[in-house]
Amino acid sequence: MKILLTNFHRDRGGGHDTYILAIAQALSLQHRIFVAAPATSRLFMQAGALPCVTTIVIDFSAKFKDLAKLPGEYRALPGLLERERFDVIHVNGSPDHWLVKLVMLAWKGARPRIVLTNHDSIRIKTARATRATYDVIAVSDSTAQLMRESVYGRCPVTVIKNGIDTVGRYAPRDPQAAAQQRGAFLGPRAGDRLVIGTVTGFDWYKGTMGMIEAVAALPESLRDEVVVVVAGVEPNAEQRQQIEALGMSGRVHVAGFVEDVPSVIASFDIGFVLSYAIETVSFACREMMAMGKPVIVSRYAGLPENIDDGVDGWIVEPRDTAGLSSLLQTIIAGRDRLPAIGARARERAVHEFSDERFIADTEEVYRQGGAARGA
Structure with missing residues (x-):
């Protein structure tokens, strides 16, 4: 599969960075992985250092002072999607999700499967366009409940809690x-x-x-x-x-x-x-x-x-x-x-807290989407 992972943070993205980098590194051995993020972000720099991962600069403008950049991003993204023909786009925040949804409103070609991970506990109070959202990943049971009670409740919601490397990086020290x-x-x-x-x-x-x-x-x-x-x-x-x-x-x-x-x-x-x-x-x-x-x-x-x-x-x-x-x-x-x-x-x-389970379950959501797209 060809997979695009996106995030909007312009510097450090905290858990978003950890999450996306873990997926990119693990799945790049079997799939073609792209990461789109602002050039100033920690995510962009660290993803760029991963072998077999392609990085793409997109600012995902959301703040009022940055809206002048939005038309250029809106024009650039369809070209990227048309050129690369992604099977899955995995969005990880409101600004990147909104831009993808805007592009999908006028999209004429084969649609990539769009997966949304909700990384916060902020209740979704307003109706959001869900036409371009196929699957939702919730990182906790409580987050899943919030999503099921929101406009995204019409989408399949899968609970996949964050996984970490318990064998190497996060093992007890002597x-x-x-x-x-x-x-x-x-x-x-x-x-x-x-x-x-x-x-x-x-x-x-x-x-x-x-x-x-x-x-x-x-x-x-x-x-x-x-x-x-x-x-x-x-x-x-x-x-x-x-x-x-x-x-x-x-x-x-x-x-x-x-x-x-x-x-x-x-x-x-x-x-x-x-x-x-x-x-x-x-x-x-x-x-x-x-x-x-x-x-x-x-x-x-x-x-x-x-x-x-x-x-x-x-x-x-x-x-x-x-x-x-x-x-x-x-x-x-x-x-x-x-x-x-x-x-x-x-x-x-x-x-x-196994990272193996975390990656395998995430890949399964992608595979379901890829199979649906191919069909």
């Missing part, structure tokens, strides 16, 4: 190597402290400030036992001021964007993903669990689908600082139990 990595990463700040970390950054909806507030609410003797590590989007000026006002400046390590995410996760004792908007099932949660780290998640969207509460991690209510702080006291008091809980998190990841 304890000695992990300790060395922790020391190199955090220096004297680590000591014997409980390292609570996330790789989701400080985006407003990720709930990272909630963890910092919960640690700040601990009794001073316990607060001194904890360091919070955050990789990803750095805090804005207001968040930095809040960290300082909470007296947490010396207890928060901001790693920023890092390419070697597993080495950062290796320094954690436990992980957290406390989103209260937009989130679906979270690559970050699954990556941390695969590396043997128990994870605290909020009871939001698909996050609880990753965790058996109290067995391989913990579930807290969104934005419940007092409840989270109380849980942290319990975790600190039972710190000797963390290795066993982490082992169960790893076991769950191996059994349920």
Whole structure:
């Protein structure tokens, strides 16, 4: 099959990037894979480095200030589709989906099968043209429910939860190597402290400030036992001021964007993903669990689908600082139990978060579409 994967982000696309790159790399051995994205995007640069993957520059203009570019994109896309005759177009966001749908309204030739993956938990409130959408992939059970209740409910909705490499990239590190990595990463700040970390950054909806507030609410003797590590989007000026006002400046390590995410996760004792908007099932949660780290998640969207509460991690209510702080006291008091809980998190990841299953199920959706198109 000839498959086009699209995304609109102009810099880092977070989980969108991880998702598309995983599919492109795995399926490029058997199919002709193209990735269309803005030239400034991380996705475009990393997809371009994959052997047997062809990259195409399309900005997928959506913001008002960029609408002047839309006519040119609208004219260019039909030429690309006519030239390449894709069997499947897999769209991963509203801007790229809209452009494909606009082109399909006037399309005269054989139609490619258009597959939409919904990567967020935003309820679809307005009617959208679905004529150019054949299949929907939902990355969590909760997302599937949203899609079935929307205008896309007329399409087949398949739940395919995000898969990760549990064998190589996201496997537990040797304890000695992990300790060395922790020391190199955090220096004297680590000591014997409980390292609570996330790789989701400080985006407003990720709930990272909630963890910092919960640690700040601990009794001073316990607060001194904890360091919070955050990789990803750095805090804005207001968040930095809040960290300082909470007296947490010396207890928060901001790693920023890092390419070697597993080495950062290796320094954690436990992980957290406390989103209260937009989130679906979270690559970050699954990556941390695969590396043997128990994870605290909020009871939001698909996050609880990753965790058996109290067995391989913990579930807290969104934005419940007092409840989270109380849980942290319990975790600190039972710190000797963390290795066993982490082992169960790893076991769950191996059994349920397989990238092989993720890729095979996605390819099956493509094959159904390709077979239908050929017929």
